[in-house]
Amino acid sequence: MKKKIDVFTIVNSLFMLGLMFIMLYPFIYMINVSLSSQVYVLKNEVFFWPKGFTTQWYKFVLSDPSLLRGYRNTFIYATLGTVVALVLTSMGAYALSKKHMIFRRQLMLALIFTVLFSGGMIPSYLVIKQLGLLDTIWAIVLPGAVNTFNLLVMRTFFEGIPEEIEDAGRIDGLNDIQLFFRIIVPLSKPVFAAIGLFVAVGLWNDFYKPIIYLKSQELFPLSVVLRDLVIAGSVQSVHTGSNLAAKASGGGGGDVVLESLKYAAIVFATLPILMLYPFLQKYFVKGVMLGSVKG
Amino acid sequence: MTTANIERIQVDQSIKTRRNTFARKVRNSKYLILLFLPAGLYYLLFEYLPMFGILISFKQYSVFKGVWASDWVGLKYYTMFFQSPDFLKLLRNTFLLGFYSIVWGFPAPIILALLINEIRNSAFKRIVQTVSYLPHFVSNVIIVSMIVMFLSPSAGLINILIQKLGFEPIYFLINPDYFRTIFISSGIWQGIGWGTIIYLAALTTVDPALYETAEIDGASRWKKMIYVTLPSIVPVIIILFILNIGSLFATSFEKVFLLYNPLTYETADIIATFVYRTGLTKGNFSFATAIGVFNGILNFALLYIANFLARKFKEVSLW
Incomplete structure (x- = not known):
């Protein structure tokens, strides 16, 4: 077979290279600025590689107690939340995958209804408040722990496990709970991994629940700390006109120092996903397929 | 007996x-x-x-009386919302953000999937896919942080470039005219790659015989893409389109809340963010709940219709 390179291939390849540039350059740019020294950043000379290499901005970031605490909190919320979500979701999904479960159909309908309609932000807030969960780790971990879509994916997976495998266990006198933990769970590692990953990423990135349910700074996850540092700060300075003032006073000195620091903070927060992503990517894609098979 | x-x-x-x-x-x-x-x-x-x-x-919800003991007020808060000057603005903003997200954001992954499907070199293809999925996993807080930094009038990358081209820096984030464009284009950047997955999966099931026939008829690659590849994923496109319509009024709170500020409320304020400010910032729980319920019913109706259509379409397409 002869390989001919036509115009289409060339144009398409160039387009793809352009696309990859657009996807990656924002991250590369941030890394470059965060590793450059102030002089070059001020002169707007940093584009494709760091100039005047320095790690001082990261030293600032690493010595910031609120960022580190945010990191630790996010890690705790994501880990604990994923465990809680997997336990609740898988047990519920298994119960609903069995034909001899009582009210199986009605319960399924009740679950699916929550996808279509929910009480909304304020009633949910009041319930969390009434339960005494406001401003505790549980306000982050419990609401949203069971996602109906995830539960349906797990249920479909459990339904696909042949009955005969369970029958052997039943003959040995195992009840449904023992069957689930000793036979089903070990057989279902792929679905636990896929859903666990999605839940973990969701919790790691979560901003909604912390901003609504948390008040104490000691409990703030990374997302809230970063927002206060980068976004709220910037808008504030726009309001007070300090950006303009700084610009007027020659080159915006003070602000740009902060810019590098902010970039360092953003990179610092993005690092886990940037580093883990290449290894986890294929599991994410598999997870999506797992969900769409049943349709 | x-x-x-x-x-x-x-x-x-x-x-x-x-x-x-x-x-x-x-x-x-x-x-x-x-x-x-x-x-x-x-x-x-x-x-x-x-x-x-x-x-x-x-009800006239009072924190001290609780849900049960608070006095009934009927539909007072609903009529209050419908008659308030904010009502039309919020409805318009919520609708337009969802609408433009579909108009621009829905075709983008389809086009990209068609083009990725044409890549012959499988290693290059894999790299393109991996890179384009990446932004999907970056949180809204980080995305908006990046937007705010890049658009900063004093030292943001975009404004540096604008200035290098000899123009005045633009105050993107405090101008309501730019909000939707920023929101939707960054949304496409976040979602275009990830959105291709389902189409690429559908494309693997296309019958190779169709391409061979087209080849014999002398079709170019472009023609094959338009007349063979695209029609084969039309059913998937229709289903996803219907489901997208179902979430027309369900623009999520998070990104809007992070990206907007009082100066851009004119175009940026949506029902969900208004509910947040009314309920949690100002403490008008009853009023905020009524507004939330209105949005919830809107979403429910659209989702229900969308689901109905999707089911109907699937049945038809099967026969």
Whole structure:
């Protein structure tokens, strides 16, 4: 077979290279600025590689107690939340995958209804408040722990496990709970991994629940700390006109120092996903397929 | 024995057997019930209890009296919302953000999937896919942080470039005219790659014989893409389009909340963010709940119709 390179291939390849540039350059740019020294950043000379290499901005970031605490909190919320979500979701999904479960159909309908309609932000807030969960780790971990879509994916997976495998266990006198933990769970590692990953990423990135349910700074996850540092700060300075003032006073000195620091903070927060992503990517894609098979 | 007696005995027995089967079902599934209990409790507390809390939108909710004892006010807060000057603005903003997201954001992954499908070198293809999925996993907080930094009038990358080209820096984030463009274009950047997955999966099932036939007819690659590849994923496109319509009014709170500020409320404020400020910042729980319920019903109706259409379409397409 002869390989001919036509115009289409060339144009398409160039387009793809352009696309990859657009996807990656924002991250590369941030890394470059965060590793450059102030002089070059001020002169707007940093584009494709760091100039005047320095790690001082990261030293600032690493010595910031609120960022580190945010990191630790996010890690705790994501880990604990994923465990809680997997336990609740898988047990519920298994119960609903069995034909001899009582009210199986009605319960399924009740679950699916929550996808279509929910009480909304304020009633949910009041319930969390009434339960005494406001401003505790549980306000982050419990609401949203069971996602109906995830539960349906797990249920479909459990339904696909042949009955005969369970029958052997039943003959040995195992009840449904023992069957689930000793036979089903070990057989279902792929679905636990896929859903666990999605839940973990969701919790790691979560901003909604912390901003609504948390008040104490000691409990703030990374997302809230970063927002206060980068976004709220910037808008504030726009309001007070300090950006303009700084610009007027020659080159915006003070602000740009902060810019590098902010970039360092953003990179610092993005690092886990940037580093883990290449290894986890294929599991994410598999997870999506797992969900769409049943349709 | 009279017939009435016999009938009564039969009825008694049928009640008894029904009760027996119910008791037996409970007994049979008692371990399953135990397994379901935590999830069931979750749904009761965090899904159904808030639905019950919607009651406060019909009441003058007082923190001290609680949901039950607060006084009824009927539809007061609903009419208040419909008559408020914010109503049309919020409805328009919520609709337009969802609408433009579909107009621009829906075709983008389809086009990209078609083009990725044309890449012959499988290693290059894999790299393109991996890179384009990446932004999907970056949180909204980081995305908006990046937007804010890049668009900063003093030192943002975009404004540096604008200035290098000899123009004045643009104050993107405080100008309501730019909000939708920023929101939607960054949304495409986040979602275009990830959105291709389902189309690429559908494309793997295209019958190679179709391409061979087209080849014999002398079709160019471009023609094959338009006349063979694209039609083969039309059913998937239609289903996803219908489901997208279902979330037309469901633009998520998070990114808007992070990206907007009082200066851009004119175009940026959506129902969800207004509910947040009314309820949690100002403490008007009843009013905010009523507005939330309005949005919830809107979403419910659209989702329901979308689901109905999708199901109908699927059935039709199967035959």
